[in-house]
Amino acid sequence: MPLLCPTGLSPLATEAMKKNILLIFRNPPFANSSNSDTLDIALACSAFELPVSLLFLSDGILQLLNHQQAELLAQKDLRKRLNALAMYDIEDYYVIDQDLIRYQLSVEDLSLACKVITQQQLAALIRQFDTVINL
Template sequence: MSTKSFLIINRRPPYASNLAREALDSALTVAVFEQPVAILFLSDAVYQLLPDQQPAAIGQKSLAANLQVLPMYDIEQLYVSARALAERGLSTDQLAVPVTELDDDAVQTLIKQHDVVLNF
């Protein structure tokens, strides 16, 4: 089977829609196909990375547990928009998992570097 690099782009907050879960499911599926996967968090998707999420209060399942299993699927390249964090008063040390901060130019470069981009 051929190999392509995949970039999963998250733009939405964790529980306002099903997109965050679909993005994670897609990332895991692509990893099962033994393709390299990176995940980029833009805009309100940075809220997916916060610790201490308690979605049970609104009858939803936590996404945080799924984030923790990513390394088991060899998904270790997690990127976040520095601007998205700054606009929301957040910094990487407040996030639940280690992520690499990228400025806008680096985000562009990251997208260019990948063969397949899936948007959520």
């Protein structure tokens, strides 16, 4: 099995580690496991010192709503883990203004301090990344 740990990588690989990654959350809470699976990828990438940014797109912003009570459905509340992201140096979060408008939300309704970008800025944001994962 290849290396598990980034230490001891070749200089070429160290160079490669300057890659950054964007992870896209596109599903509402409780729909399937994709938001949780995406979050796990974020933490793993961060542990390997890949700079990680998160985009909450379309229904993905609903994952961030305050006042959720996941325990009523015997589900895990992903926000506890989302709120711990800063400890993993993951602090770059984006939402789209149109998605906020669609659900009549403001950033105060969201559990993470997200940067709001316009629809027109989305493509330019995506351009900045070397890898995008969109489960």
